Amino acid sequence: MSKRPTLTTIQEAARRIEGFVVHTPVMRCPHLEQTLGAEIFLKCENFQTMGAFKQRGACNAVLSLDDDAIRRGVATHSSGNHGAALALAASRRHVPAFVVMPQDSARVKIEAVERYGATVIECGTGLASREETLDKVLDETGATLVHPYNDYAVIAGQGTAALELLSEVPDLDLLVAPVGGGGLMSGCAIAAKGLRPGIRLVGAEPSGADDAFRSLRGGKLIQQQTPNTVADGLRACLGDKTFAIIQDLIDDIVLVEEQEIATAMGYVLEHMKILIEPSAGVAVAPLRDGTVDVRGKRVGVILTGGNVDRETLIQMLQADQD
Amino acid sequence: MSKRPTLTTIQEAARRIEGFVVHTPVMRCPHLEQTLGAEIFLKCENFQTMGAFKQRGACNAVLSLDDDAIRRGVATHSSGNHGAALALAASRRHVPAFVVMPQDSARVKIEAVERYGATVIECGTGLASREETLDKVLDETGATLVHPYNDYAVIAGQGTAALELLSEVPDLDLLVAPVGGGGLMSGCAIAAKGLRPGIRLVGAEPSGADDAFRSLRGGKLIQQQTPNTVADGLRACLGDKTFAIIQDLIDDIVLVEEQEIATAMGYVLEHMKILIEPSAGVAVAPLRDGTVDVRGKRVGVILTGGNVDRETLIQMLQADQD
Numbered sequence: 056m057s058k059r060p061t062l063t064t065i066q067e068a069a070r071r072i073e074g075f076v077v078h079t080p081v082m083r084c085p086h087l088e089q090t091l092g093a094e095i096f097l098k099c100e101n102f103q104t105m106g107a108f109k110q111r112g113a114c115n116a117v118l119s120l121d122d123d124a125i126r127r128g129v130a131t132h133s134s135g136n137h138g139a140a141l142a143l144a145a146s147r148r149h150v151p152a153f154v155v156m157p158q159d160s161a162r163v164k165i166e167a168v169e170r171y172g173a174t175v176i177e178c179g180t181g182l183a184s185r186e187e188t189l190d191k192v193l194d195e196t197g198a199t200l201v202h203p204y205n206d207y208a209v210i211a212g213q214g215t216a217a218l219e220l221l222s223e224v225p226d227l228d229l230l231v232a233p234v235g236g237g238g239l240m241s242g243c244a245i246a247a248k249g250l251r252p253g254i255r256l257v258g259a260e261p262s263g264a265d266d267a268f269r270s271l272r273g274g275k276l277i278q279q280q281t282p283n284t285v286a287d288g289l290r291a292c293l294g295d296k297t298f299a300i301i302q303d304l305i306d307d308i309v310l311v312e313e314q315e316i317a318t319a320m321g322y323v324l325e326h327m328k329i330l331i332e333p334s335a336g337v338a339v340a341p342l343r344d345g346t347v348d349v350r351g352k353r354v355g356v357i358l359t360g361g362n363v364d365r366e367t368l369i370q371m372l373q374a375d376q377d
Numbered sequence: 378m379s380k381r382p383t384l385t386t387i388q389e390a391a392r393r394i395e396g397f398v399v400h401t402p403v404m405r406c407p408h409l410e411q412t413l414g415a416e417i418f419l420k421c422e423n424f425q426t427m428g429a430f431k432q433r434g435a436c437n438a439v440l441s442l443d444d445d446a447i448r449r450g451v452a453t454h455s456s457g458n459h460g461a462a463l464a465l466a467a468s469r470r471h472v473p474a475f476v477v478m479p480q481d482s483a484r485v486k487i488e489a490v491e492r493y494g495a496t497v498i499e500c501g502t503g504l505a506s507r508e509e510t511l512d513k514v515l516d517e518t519g520a521t522l523v524h525p526y527n528d529y530a531v532i533a534g535q536g537t538a539a540l541e542l543l544s545e546v547p548d549l550d551l552l553v554a555p556v557g558g559g560g561l562m563s564g565c566a567i568a569a570k571g572l573r574p575g576i577r578l579v580g581a582e583p584s585g586a587d588d589a590f591r592s593l594r595g596g597k598l599i600q601q602q603t604p605n606t607v608a609d610g611l612r613a614c615l616g617d618k619t620f621a622i623i624q625d626l627i628d629d630i631v632l633v634e635e636q637e638i639a640t641a642m643g644y645v646l647e648h649m650k651i652l653i654e655p656s657a658g659v660a661v662a663p664l665r666d667g668t669v670d671v672r673g674k675r676v677g678v679i680l681t682g683g684n685v686d687r688e689t690l691i692q693m694l695q696a697d698q699d
Contacts, residue, residue, distance in 0.1 A: 361650035
């Protein structure tokens with residue numbers, strides 16, 4: 056897909072990936088709503104196939120490619136969810152998937168990608184090594200690159216999350232989603248502003264990976280060299296495509312401290328009885344601490360996923376307890 | 378209610394409590410189903426009001442009492458969920474609730490009961506002190522006793538969980554539920570056998586609180602004097618009413634070790650992204666370890682609730698990790 060997605064593109068993506076992704080539930084939390092004096096609609100992508108929204112974008116990208124382009128398979132670099140999502144999507148079209156992963160990736164993540172039938176190619180840590188290895192893989196295999204977020208088909212796929220949410224709850228005043236590489240935020244922004252032009256869009260970002268915040272303030276793409284946050288899904292930097300969309304459509308980016316992420320995860324676990332990953336906690340935190348004023352409003356929140364390894368979960372619950 | 382509930386009684390209870398309780402979702406877990414080669418339908422009472430099925434029974438009991446009987450309020454003894462459920466139900470009829478709680482109850486549980494407007498009367502630990510204190514409270518206040526489980530209206534209310542499950546999935550081969558005082562199991566047994574006489578009913582009990590197992594084997598009510606299990610909801614013993622129903626209708630009781638409870642909770646958290654309390658883990662464990670053979674069957678499981686304090690949760694996640 057060579058053109059920036061529109062609402063129509065995202066609606067087409069929704070039809071394309073139907074049956075391959077879960078139409079996830081929208082949940083409410085009476086305790087949160089009473090505390091904040093607002094109506095809060097939480098889109099539960101933690102119940103998505105493989106536990107995260109990433110399945111939407113990878114699936115749309117793989118299903119969008121024509122037979123010739125996909126004949127030699129697809130390839131990407133990923134430290135986790137996108138690699139697994141791409142592997143699963145490729146297996147559904149019976150083509151190979153090649154996933155470049157840093158050698159220090161969690162063993163369970165590498166195994167998950169392999170379980171879906173992908174070939175994992177390990178690389179050094181750091182973006183340079185990833186990209187160099189990926190280039191080599193693309194050369195050798197002739198596979199088609201599917202970037203984790205800076206790809207219009209991926210962006211359109213992620214946008215289907217907001218499309219579903221607004222189909223169920225059309226009259227939202229505000230939509231909050233976390234920002235990492237920006238694929239989710241930009242796709243959801245196009246869908247939400249397309250369906251409801253007056254909606255306010257707020258991105259939430261960890262203070263320790265604030266490239267979107269600084270890029271928006273600075274008016275140009277500023278890379279985050281050393282992201283430092285427990286929200287592993289948000290350590291990536293915006294790409295040129297996602298930055299351009301976010302710059303056009305987003306009303307504000309708010310920053311979230313690490314302690315707030317743990318507290319938000321613990322709160323959701325206790326009051327909603329659902330497990331969300333740290334990245335999803337980043338979207339909940341600014342509501343709870345008042346950074347985003349929601350009183351009297353109808354607010355949508357994208358809970359990106361529920362993939363958190365056991366050790367991190369225990370650490371976060373302990374951090375919230377202290 | 379002075380007569381043993383029937384399917385009709387439970388259907389009436391369902392109509393009575395409609396709007397006061399959540400019609401909870403039935404969830405599936407593809408990973409569990411693939412592993413076991415079975416279709417598993419999990420009734421998610423962790424999403425019930427106040428996080429547990431107890432709301433059903435307390436609500437039915439309070440709404441069943443006539444105005445005269447309830448004028449002076451309701452009373453019970455409880456170490457947690459039933460007390461809070463009764464307090465909430467009483468507040469909806471604008472009558473007082475008196476809840477006798479052991480003085481070593483978790484502070485958060487006492488506060489929860491008080492938050493719903495009940496008067497908490499603290500007592501010593503042990504059943505004798507509880508009952509003595511409750512007798513005194515009943516004398517002094519003229520309130521009506523609503524026993525946590527050995528009460529036909531409570532039993533009928535709990536049975537609505539199975540009624541909902543079988544309305545949604547009528548052709549179950551097997552239903553598994555945990556057994557503590559037996560209110561849930563006996564109510565669900567009446568509903569399930571009433572709707573589907575051929576269904577097999579299995580109760581799951583912690584090895585450290587195996588009074589139902591021993592009572593059924595012995596053919597008479599055998600009290601468990603020193604229950605020892607993390608599943609706090611299952612430390613109670615059957616009463617005469619729940620024992621009689623369970624003896625009539627249940628096909629088997631299986632025992633679950635403590636480690637299996639932690640493993641089941643961890644599994645559900647990881648693969649379903651939902652939080653269940655230890656008592657609910659007791660119902661999942663015997664499927665996972667093969668104690669109950671489910672291959673090729675359609676199986677219903679009642680996930681009783683999701684109330685687990687933070688410290689216990691961390692301990693259980695750590696136990697599962699080791």
